[in-house]
Amino acid sequence: MLAYLARRLLWSLAVLAVVGFLTFTLTYVLPADPARALAGIRASPEDVARISRALGLDQPFHVQLGTYAGNVLSGDFGHSYKLDRDVLPLLLERFPATLQLALAGVFVELLIGIPLGVMAATRRGSRFDSLARLFSIIAVSAPPFLVGYVLLNLLAFQPQVRFDLELFAIGGYEPLSLRHLFLPALTLGLSGLAYHFRLMRASLLEELRRGYVNTARAKGAHERTVIWGHALRNAIPPVLTQIGLDLGFFLGGVVVIEAVFSWPGIGQLAVNSIATADIPLILGTVLFGTLTIVAANLVVDLAYVWVDPRVRMGARGR
Numbered sequence: 394m395l396a397y398l399a400r401r402l403l404w405s406l407a408v409l410a411v412v413g414f415l416t417f418t419l420t421y422v423l424p425a426d427p428a429r430a431l432a433g434i435r436a437s438p439e440d441v442a443r444i445s446r447a448l449g450l451d452q453p454f455h456v457q458l459g460t461y462a463g464n465v466l467s468g469d470f471g472h473s474y475k476l477d478r479d480v481l482p483l484l485l486e487r488f489p490a491t492l493q494l495a496l497a498g499v500f501v502e503l504l505i506g507i508p509l510g511v512m513a514a515t516r517r518g519s520r521f522d523s524l525a526r527l528f529s530i531i532a533v534s535a536p537p538f539l540v541g542y543v544l545l546n547l548l549a550f551q552p553q554v555r556f557d558l559e560l561f562a563i564g565g566y567e568p569l570s571l572r573h574l575f576l577p578a579l580t581l582g583l584s585g586l587a588y589h590f591r592l593m594r595a596s597l598l599e600e601l602r603r604g605y606v607n608t609a610r611a612k613g614a615h616e617r618t619v620i621w622g623h624a625l626r627n628a629i630p631p632v633l634t635q636i637g638l639d640l641g642f643f644l645g646g647v648v649v650i651e652a653v654f655s656w657p658g659i660g661q662l663a664v665n666s667i668a669t670a671d672i673p674l675i676l677g678t679v680l681f682g683t684l685t686i687v688a689a690n691l692v693v694d695l696a697y698v699w700v701d702p703r704v705r706m707g708a709r710g711r
Contacts, residue, residue, distance in 0.1 A: 425670035471673030480677035491658035495643030501582020510593025533587035541653040637693025641686035
């Protein structure tokens with residue numbers, strides 16, 4: 394088990410290193426000149442060159458890469474050109490908003506997708522199964538920004554409650570505010586629940602065909618016990634993997650959702666950094682997003698080993 398964990402950690406570090414290298418290379422070859430952007434349109438070439446030297450942008454590629462890698466390893470993600478703040482505190486400041494939205498989105502996915510998948514699998518071929526599959530196709534086909542705009546327009550003229558308080562806010566952010574969280578979380582959940590539905594349905598159908606299910610039924614076990622006590626437990630591990638992928642992706646910053654609902658998370662910060670050619674902030678958001686994705690998948694891999702005895706035995710043997 395420890396050897397398995399060590400291999401997963403080494404693999405995660407390799408992924409971070411590759412992503413960091415590729416992102417740094419792309420920002421290095423960008424046509425945008427951060428020094429020119431900071432100096433202004435009317436700045437002289439001498440001023441631009443002075444700023445470039447101060448930022449270390451006049452150094453060769455390998456020197457800049459080595460300096461950045463060393464700084465990151467020491468916990469320094471650089472200094473934002475435009476915001477005039479250290480990048481890491483900025484990311485940590487935005488992370489709670491993204492974390493809140495990511496957890497809420499995953500909750501909506503699970504709340505709707507898994508029960509739909511279980512009911513569709515146990516009613517295979519029925520009208521409910523057909524309608525649920527049709528709904529999943531529509532949900533997975535609709536772009537998230539379109540779902541967001543539709544929900545915004547549907548609820549723009551929402552009924553008012555006492556004291557003229559709106560039921561749901563159509564933009565903005567307040568920590569732990571259900572009014573502000575409802576629409577972006579629902580949009581995020583609707584965009585991803587189809588994967589959980591289809592995976593849960595297929596996984597449970599596969600388990601229901603196995604011999605141990607027929608044995609349990611032959612012994613007189615109640616159908617509810619067969620499904621919820623035996624088949625469902627073995628059908629869950631693939632869904633756990635999808636949860637990890639979704640959570641990691643959401644934590645990395647859901648750019649479209651955060652832009653539509655003016656949600657001040659890491660995704661919105663990434664968009665602003667690209668628009669202003671803020672190289673340290675671009676590198677920081679990408680690297681931080683990759684780190685959260687890798688960490689989430691590592692946790693899910695360990696949970697997978699713990700939940701599924703077959704995987705656990707395989708991990709012990711490696």
